[in-house]
Amino acid sequence: QVQLQESGPGLVKPSETLSLTCTVSGGSINSYYWSWIRQTPGKGLEWIGHIYYSGSTTYNPSLKSRVIISLGTSKNQFSLKLTSVTAADTAVYYCARGSLGAHNWFDPWGQGTLVTVSS
């Protein structure tokens, strides 16, 4: 079965760039949408954006100016870059597979990784 695992620094300084990678195992990244979602106590679950296996991307307009989602150099990876971070970007970041078809649900999810923005 498909499993996802996030990796990357747990601490990022303000104004710097947050970079995370999601590794997909047990299946191919071909087909499906691949999303990044974050969760904070204050704002709850927030969809950041997704990338289709072809490389096309769609972002949440609230973050669009600061986000880049890309396919990884390794075949079964995709990545998130969030620039100019502030304390408000402190969150648990999840990667997840988005379904094809009419109802875009997320399954499975990675276990999540806590990223803290602090100097």
Place this chain on the structure above:
Amino acid sequence: DIQMTQSPSSLSASVGDRVTITCRASQSISSHLNWYQQKPGKAPKVLIHGTSNLQSGVPSRFSGSGSGTDFTLTITDLQPEDFATYYCQQSYSIPLVFGPGTKVDIK
């Protein structure tokens, strides 16, 4: 953006109870509504997609209904493993948006 609300924000229930959680969208989303369960320290897990379609492996005591702007998640015969937080998510338009969650705890 479509806004999602949930009620109640929390509830207390007993094993064996029937529980109903409501999700409301700020505009019609047809049947594009998904439900998730999240336990502490874990990622959300999809229960129902497309309003009423049970995800493979999810117990049949979970069911969903609704259309347009109003949706419900019902748990019949609540089990100890069902105590968790439940989120709805609209998939009608970008950005994909989650509701604020409903925490179900033990009475």
